[in-house]
Amino acid sequence: MDSINQFLLSLDQYLGSAVYFPYLLLAVGVFFTFYLGFPQIRFFKAGWAHLFEKKSQPGAQGDTSHFQALTTALSGTVGTGNIGGVGLAIFLGGPAALFWMWMTAFLGMATKYVEVTLSHKYRVQTSDVSFSGGPMYYMDRKLNARWLAILFAVAVVISSFGTGSMPQINNIALAMETSFDIQPMVTGAVLSILLALVIIGGIKRIAKVTARLVPMMAVVYFVSAISVAVYNYDNILPSLTAIFTGVFTGSAATGGFLGASFAYAFSRGVNRGLFSNEAGAGSAAIAHASARTKDPVNEGKVAILEPFIDTLVLCTLTGLVILSSGVWYKKHLNQFDAADMYVIQGEYHESSEENRQQLYAWLNAKETHEVKFYQGELLIRAGKITTEGVTLINARSIAEQVEVLNADGEKYKGFLTVDNGRIVNSNIHIQGYSLIHSTALTAVAFSQGWFGQYGEYLVAISILLFAFSTAISWSYYGDRAMTYLFGSRSVVYFRISYVLGFFIAAITDTTIIWNLAAVTVVLMTLPNLAAIVLLHKDMKATQQRHLENKS
Template sequence: MSEINQILLGLDQWLGSAFYFPYLLLGVGLFFTLYLGFPQIRFFKQAVNILLGRHTTHTSQGDTTHFQALTTALSGTVGTGNIGGVGLAIYLGGPAALFWMWMTAFLGMTTKYVEVTLSHKYRVTDSQGFIAGGPMYFMHRKLNAPWLAVIFAVATVISAFGTGSMPQINNIASAMESSFSFEPMWTGGILAILLAFVIIGGIKRIASVTSKIVPFMVLAYVIGAISVISFNYQNILPSLGSIIGDVFTGTAATGGFLGAGFAYAFNRGVNRGLFSNEAGQGSAPIAHASAKTDQPVKEGMVAILEPFIDTLILCTLTGLVILSSGVWTQKHTNQFDYSDMVFIQGQYSESNKKQVNELYNWLGGSEHSVKFYNGEISIEKGKMLTPDVTLINARSIAENVVFKVSNQKAFTGELTLVDGKLMDSNVIVVGDSMLHSTKLTAEAFNKGWFQGYGEYIVTIGILLFAFSTAISWSYYGDRAMTYLFGSQSVIYFRILYVAGFFVASFVDTMIIWNLAAVTVVLMTLPNLLALVLLRKDVKATQQAYIESSQPELTNKKE
């Protein structure tokens, strides 16, 4: 697992974590925002009206209503990114990472508008009579670039596992085990059966289920988040101040948090913003292509609401819960994941400013003198006796560390370390360290009016959010398979999808997140290229719609 994790991290350095990626993603969104005249502002009110059923009928070709298409796409984006992803972004980049998530969402509203409009315009009907759409179709039909369409479709199938299936059940299983002591394998097995039942019914059953789940889960999560923020109301303004104040400077070390520079906060914020709202990734257009309308621009307008709801509302609430509660700077007792642990040479302390700076540089990829420990360490009754060794877990100096065996008894003996990594996977390590992802968000929810019961809001939220995401991504994957191999291939994809969903319920968390980080970018890069190449097409489509809708729509039906 450690080797696989290192390979994924290596790939990520050339993709989502590369210096160019955030600029590329934001640059495309900024370009279209200016090129099309700020459609996320101009068309926002009309988007709401269309969603509410004004100016539209349901007699046009398609498989779903505007509302069902939006909730299906939202269920694909509102998931672990809103709960665990925000916790991961703040853990990695500090409060400023949330600001860059906001920027990704604002500009992403335009990107979503563009990709959905094109996807709906160039959709087709498959051999079974269902709508099939998405970037692979406008790449093929308009750009005449089937090679690019194939790259995108293959990346979509892979991403269905790396974004939609595996990280979702992994977070569900982790939350259920933490809150209710449910075995991850049982959680994965039960939900895999439910998932299979839903996706066998195709887009109409998927849309029916998501249109009922999404409004309920969003409302419940908002109420829970507000309960925590209101409990810590005195920290709201300081939290907002830290988000804005650290944007161009980075966040200094505070508490157990060892600090994060501007570049890291910027990169992680944009990266996590994409994982949350998927603007530019090309996934949501697949769902929106099924909507019943003869006006592609109208569906593009509806898509504007996605990043607004997903990131500007839900991710902001999660971020304020974490920041106002103060848990992001505190250490908490937890069982360490092997991928989060590394042993380094020397005794490091947070009270030593020079040592903290060294760790800061090491974690940020700058020049440093930190060295991994190689050799044996002695453990007696769970306590490490070997001097001049420091355990770093979850980017923090671990404290009160205890080594145990599988039956929870204290370990005694020698353990081998290679390049700072523990080689014996049978040893359990428990101690105090920073938390990240869903665990951090769950801890924050305990700091509100519901006290120790707040984590159950997160557990139920992640169950609904993540499960609905897995449902939607199964549809994205089967549309990609339809493009690549025809409708008959979908059944084989669904079998593998459900199997992967089950297996990921008991696989190391960080490996799943790192896999997702890689597969997201494998879709995004081809999609952004196609959008830029089709810039004139989308502008002409928008202008034609505006001219045909003059004077401004009032109560006229399409």
């Protein structure tokens, strides 16, 4: 698992974590914002009007209403990114990462408007009489770049597992085990059966389920988050101050949090913003292409609402809960994931400013630092590491009160082999106090309010609803990509594989799942961004005809 994780991290260095990527993503959003006259502001009100239209236009074709298309797309984006993803962004980049999530969302509203409009315009009716659309169709039918369309469609199939299926059930299983002591295998088995029953009915059944599920889960989460934020109202202004003061400087060290550079906060904020609202990835455009309307621009207007609801509302609520509760910089008792742990040479202490600076430089990938990985063996007596001159780092923080347990939960004694900072032994468990991230961080934050420890259960239920609905929608994205690549008959094989992957991910290491998701969503985004930029004149002409017809 460690080898796979290291491969994903290496690949991510050239994709989502590369220096160019956040600038590219934001640049496309900036370009369309100005080129199309600020559509995210200009058409915002109209988007709401179309969303709640009671009747379709005469002669309009499609499989879903505007509302069903939006809720299907929202169920694909409103998932673990809103709960675990925000927790991961703040854990990595500090409070300032939330600002860059906002920027990604605002500019992403323009990007989403473009990709949805073009997807609806170039959609096709398949042999099973359903409608199929998405970036692969405008790449093929308008750009005449079938090779690019194939590349995108393959990336969608991979991403349906890496973004839509696997991280969702992984977070559900973790939340169910932590809050209700339900074994991951049981959670995976039950939800895999439910998933199969829903997706076998295609887009019409998916749309009906998500149209009921999305509003309900949004209300539950909104009320829960507001209650925690209000409970910690005296920390809201300091939290907002921390967000804005670190925008261009990075987040300062606080408590167990060792600080984040501007580059890290910027990169993690944009990256997590993309994972949350998927603007530029082209995924939601596949769902919107099924909507009943004669004018593609009208569906583009509805799509503008998606990043607003997903990131500017729901992710902001999560961020304020985490920041105002103060749990993001405090250490908590937890069981360490192998992928989060490093053993380094030397004894490091947070009370030493020099030690903090060295660790800050290492964690933020600075070139000048003296941190070196430990190589050799650790002597363990009665569960305690007795080897001198070493420090255990877990979740980007100095681990404290560390205990090593064997497979039976008893205190371990003997030696642990460490290879280049990584503990090789697989039959042990290590626990102690360190920072936490992702869903675990959000769950702890929700317990710091009127609901007390019951807040953790609200997060678990929200994770269940959000993540399961995301898995449902992404199954549709994958089957439309398979339809484009191999025809309608291939869909059944995809659905079987999708459900199996969903089950397997319930019992797989959390960190690896998140790293896989980070890689796969970028594999979709890069070809899609290239395509919509190449089609900018087509988009401008489509919008102009729409405005002329209205007048």
